[in-house]
Amino acid sequence: MWYTHTMIFFRNDYSQGAHPKVLEALINTNLEFSDGYGEDDHCRNAADLIRAETGIPDADVHFFVGGTPANFTTIAAFLRPHEGVIATRASHIYTHETGAVEATGHKIITVTSDDGKLTPAHIEEAMLEHEDEHTVKPKMISISNSTETGTVYSKAELTALRKISKEKDMYLYIDGARLGAALTAEGNDLTLKEVASSVDSFYIGGTKNGAMFGEAVVITNPKLKTDFRYIMKQQCGILAKGRLLGVQFEALFTDGLYFALAGHSNSLAKKLRDGIAAKGYGFLTNSPTTQIFPIIPLKTVEKLEEKFLFYRWKPIGEKDVCIRLVTSWGTKEEDIESFLKEI
Amino acid sequence: MWYTHTMIFFRNDYSQGAHPKVLEALINTNLEFSDGYGEDDHCRNAADLIRAETGIPDADVHFFVGGTPANFTTIAAFLRPHEGVIATRASHIYTHETGAVEATGHKIITVTSDDGKLTPAHIEEAMLEHEDEHTVKPKMISISNSTETGTVYSKAELTALRKISKEKDMYLYIDGARLGAALTAEGNDLTLKEVASSVDSFYIGGTKNGAMFGEAVVITNPKLKTDFRYIMKQQCGILAKGRLLGVQFEALFTDGLYFALAGHSNSLAKKLRDGIAAKGYGFLTNSPTTQIFPIIPLKTVEKLEEKFLFYRWKPIGEKDVCIRLVTSWGTKEEDIESFLKEI
Amino acid sequence: MWYTHTMIFFRNDYSQGAHPKVLEALINTNLEFSDGYGEDDHCRNAADLIRAETGIPDADVHFFVGGTPANFTTIAAFLRPHEGVIATRASHIYTHETGAVEATGHKIITVTSDDGKLTPAHIEEAMLEHEDEHTVKPKMISISNSTETGTVYSKAELTALRKISKEKDMYLYIDGARLGAALTAEGNDLTLKEVASSVDSFYIGGTKNGAMFGEAVVITNPKLKTDFRYIMKQQCGILAKGRLLGVQFEALFTDGLYFALAGHSNSLAKKLRDGIAAKGYGFLTNSPTTQIFPIIPLKTVEKLEEKFLFYRWKPIGEKDVCIRLVTSWGTKEEDIESFLKEI
């Protein structure tokens, strides 16, 4: 269903269409003729802009319509049949992709993490159980930044994962559905360039940060580039009018729009977080990004649900509920104020 | 690359963006909040419009971003692992989807057809070679209408396929990437309602007929509906902002836009075909739709290539070339005139 | 490598060839001509013997060369692509089949169990996390009896699993690699007939109980029988000289040989267990079957390793080691006595 204008939306960050500047770019190019399947000048130009921002001049950049196909396609392309991926049990690839990774034949080796982040200790733990040809071979580490519960990796944490991935001859990959939010979060000490130079591949999420739809997979490890487009076509189909994705990422990576939108979302999330904390409520995770998880009495939740749209995340004890509030580029200052007034 | 405005484009029908009315609908709904993954009112409304047009009130309708994922997802959803699909060797699923169907584990059993169409005799031929558990079990017939070479199925031909599919306990499916063109072609005697009632599933192609992107898979056989969305999520990912697809199909199925656009494309293709024939050239296939395949001397082709964009399909003898010319909703009367003047 | 006769073997139960009576049957039938791929009279007769023992006259029986192919083939045959299997994290299908199940496209949903056994509470727990089409659909419960750590299911436990599997519309399957040991264990209150009537499918392990090689998959749920041989051929190949398997199971299910061999193994394991306990050592699990897991000081383990072959299972604290000792049909009374003398 769609929602009345009197309800304020904190349910997710993939509901509204494109940021006006992105929409304008789509409108302006609507009648152009171009080569299909991403082999047009908009895609090439967008890839160049991304290569410049990542500081990896020979990175390969491929545009996808969504995060799930970006994830399972990279895994299918990078791994041999007996190789598996280490990820947290809460990771999107494990929990919310309907077994898409397994459907490509690969096992996800899960570890449990309290804050949603993987550490070298997790990798060591997983390696211990995977010693020989009677088990799959752990070959890829997949992390999300920001994570599924809003936390972010520090430079030290990412560096440590990079170190162990090299030691163990494993690939390091980032599901960057909310990479913009991570890199503009309060306390974040990573740049896009540092991310790009620390991993074998990652994707820059557009759907949740200003694009109508689209994600940009960046491959920095030369070994992983070979024939990637074959796998892409086979696994999820390459968008016929690939230009649509190029046009959008051109807009997002012009004049810093991508980071500006993420910064806006983060700043409103911070305002919301600070306001809720000021009222004495606690949080499930220490999230500095656009997803926050306050713990609130059930009665208050029920009252809030009359004016605001959001998910109940999970019950906490008998009387409290952890809810998830999400801000996005379309969230307004006044939405936050309304919420803080009501809580 | 993109093309200078002085070149006229007959290369394909998936180059320009959305028809203005479809684009307008996307603009008007851009800032709406709605449920994700196709569970919004635009998708529901578009599905209702399609159900009304097909005359199958309880059909299931699912929206995909492209034709390749629509094809391999339906095959993955409908078949058990040992079941295969019969199709022509020239079919898109066999030739131009990078083994996407096989990547889901299913064999495509190919037969050779001169005019791109399948007949009951082809089915009988394929059944003969697949008798027991040492071969795959033919369980689905996949045809394209219009076909990959522009031909269309008559009512009698479709009825005959339906009959044998029932006799052999097989599903009948139509890849409808260009279904609009087929149903508005000169000489066509099939309606959308007749198509819908003759098959187990088919898709209505939007990408090549006015949508920015998108196809609507229609499932009429109740047995095939169960858990389809699970398979959809697993195989290609469901578009997070599924509304985008609903909005476009609402526009296409309002006031007959879908058929009007296909009719426009067909009428310009006819004008082109008649004009070329009038100059004495022959054609590879007897196509009444938007893809035509004239056979032209190489020298003439080279001259045409200075002003027009199109594909060389294949050499014919030493001196001639079969070229493919494609019209679309964005093709203009004057484009045809220019071509006929030059040839 | 192979082992000097002075070393005594407790390493596993799949090392020696066939029990003499099984070997004799293979020798006696060696020069027969018969139809291939399991369509011969020995296979038919063996299936009849198994149907009689299970009390399910219309059960389907299929012979496999090993347990891993039996497991992944049944899963591939029974499930649609988006359906998953619930099993313990220690289950063989999850830990020691190199992702064979995932390679067929299916997720194994794991739960943690201290004693290796699944309970209805585990099923409820798994269902909670799998609510809609964004996750796989739990459709099959796979248990091992005896389990990977030697424990066995009681009649009450199996009945409870059957109840919940029906309530949740899920299949119940038993990996019976060591089903003989389970059904002849001290304290076991289940019969083969009760097992057969409580599940949708299970297999009777031959490789670890007297056969040279081979397992018999029994399918009792009519819905799961359709086209099983197609999937069998596709997933692991059907043994060309299928008769070899029929001949072996004829021998095993003649005059109660199958249960006699399992009983022998269990009784020697009991003797070993009682003797070790009498010396004051504890055990990792409460196993009444052929695999026992005593916890022994490292020094003693090192000394035992000079005369006996067995696996160290895992370190316990600083000074102790849990070892695994396995008896089989070829284990001798005197082997047990030797061990007990040395410990």
Next chain:
Amino acid sequence: MWYTHTMIFFRNDYSQGAHPKVLEALINTNLEFSDGYGEDDHCRNAADLIRAETGIPDADVHFFVGGTPANFTTIAAFLRPHEGVIATRASHIYTHETGAVEATGHKIITVTSDDGKLTPAHIEEAMLEHEDEHTVKPKMISISNSTETGTVYSKAELTALRKISKEKDMYLYIDGARLGAALTAEGNDLTLKEVASSVDSFYIGGTKNGAMFGEAVVITNPKLKTDFRYIMKQQCGILAKGRLLGVQFEALFTDGLYFALAGHSNSLAKKLRDGIAAKGYGFLTNSPTTQIFPIIPLKTVEKLEEKFLFYRWKPIGEKDVCIRLVTSWGTKEEDIESFLKEI
């Protein structure tokens, strides 16, 4: 069913058990204890014997229970997801493995061949249709020697295929279910060493030439060796009592037994062929090996079916039938004489 002793068997070469010398080896080693999964000294020794015979001292040798798993496992191990195999439309992998190769995700690109053999022209033809990422990438050539209709490759033919496989950067693989028959055929000019040095991998068929069951996959291309056992375990399960396979190949590759058995089968087939030709009948293919395809009047076929077991291959015109007669190590001189007397 099994057959009365009065019927003479020419139906196939995989019906009787093991040649007496192979059986004896299994009996002699039956009570040995050894490491499982092919990591025992018999397997190592058998592999050494095979390496010596092939003249490739660093070849990898892996033992499989049957030909279908050998074929689909090597394909799954050698290829990336988007890579396909070129084979004849009559090849076993395409026609009689129930889509097992496609079930691992790979397309078989078929070409039509009158004599069952692939040529460089076939490869060129297949390459033309597979140009870019919208099609699968041909990466492997799979041939059978002897072929499915009994013909054999000459040294010149194999060399030509090797040359084009290198030019096109493709792997060359031989399905050697009947390799023994090929290499001992009248007119054959290839040795096992030449075969081994001309391909990237092949298998030496045991099931159809003296083994109870088993095939030996030989990998000569170092690039294809990595982690092969992982894929083997995942795709078809490694036989727990792997020793059984090692023991059999030790016997077959001791004192030239393997070639002696194939030579015996070939010489009886030749006698049969010559005798039938002498009576004026023609043949479907020019087979110098153990499968022959005489064309015989239907009335004669019906009469022969009273005393002999064989397959009708296909009708030829109105009155004749092509039948398949197969000899094996267990065929006797007098069986041939009986047949020639009756025809």
